[in-house]
Amino acid sequence: MNGSTLRTGLLILVGLIAIVLYSSVFIVQQTQYALVLRFGAVQSAISEPGLKFKLPLVDNVTYFEKRVLDLDLPVQTLLSADRQNLEVDAFTRYRIVDPLRFYQAVGNIALANQRLQSFTNSAMRNVLAGASRDAIVRTERAALMERIQEDVNRQARNLGIEMIDVRLTRVDLPAANSQAVYQRMRTEREREAADIRANGQQQAQTIRARAEREATVIRAEANRTAEELRGKGDADRNRILAEAFTLDPDFFSFYRSMQAYEAGLKAGDTRLVLSPDSEFFRYFNDPAGRGNGGGTAARPAPAPVPAQPAPAQ
Structure with missing residues (x-):
């Protein structure tokens, strides 16, 4: 009876020891940060991978990604400096560099995405409002994206986040304005083509007139030389005939x-x-x-x- 009770007690003790050891050990992967929390307060921030220890039944561990995270932004309509409505589609790439600050500021990825979306939309409105449509679409697009990234990155540092990239994937006119803008662009190109053709015809007339003038001069000189040679030949002919008659x-x-x-x-x-x-x-x-x-x-x-x-x- 006593032996059976003793065995049962030992088994219970071994089980408790196993539970305590299991709850006091945790693993941090290479792609993770870890925060050890004790009753909601941060005890330590771990960035190195490996086997770690904590107080069982008291400490909790929260993990965050080390890898680069993506955030796709919804399409929004912006107004450019030349009063053109533009539909802008963008995305951002970021990573967590300070897990403690990130936890204290937002606590999780979903809330961080909401804050970054707000920062990015505000930065795009401020930066793109000072640029023309052609600058946004063609000439200064890369520089504008860098300015947006710097603005967002300055605000994201307070969240423990570093912005890796901000890209404008699509910048288009609204569907209602596309046809009118296309027609205006076509009219401008037709006018430029007409100007180019008119200039070409003018240059062709100038070149043709110069060539005809030069050809007239060349023919006149050739005729003069031919008449001179013909007169000289007639003179020689008459002289030879006169000499022959005399002989x-x-x-x-x-x-x-x-x-x-x-x-x-x-x-x-x-x-x-x-x-x-x-x-x-x-x-x-x-x-x-x-x-x-x-x-x-x-x-x-x-x-x-x-x-x-x-x-x-």
């Missing part, structure tokens, strides 16, 4: 008469009406070209005058 007048007269025969007796519809004893045929009657018993030939045979073409048969 042998009879041969020169014969040569010119042969040229006249070649030019006047070509095949064609032209008919010549000449007398048989015409001066034109003197080399046919006399090889010396003396004509009908006359003296030596003094000049070459004249070129015949062509008669009118015979009517068609």
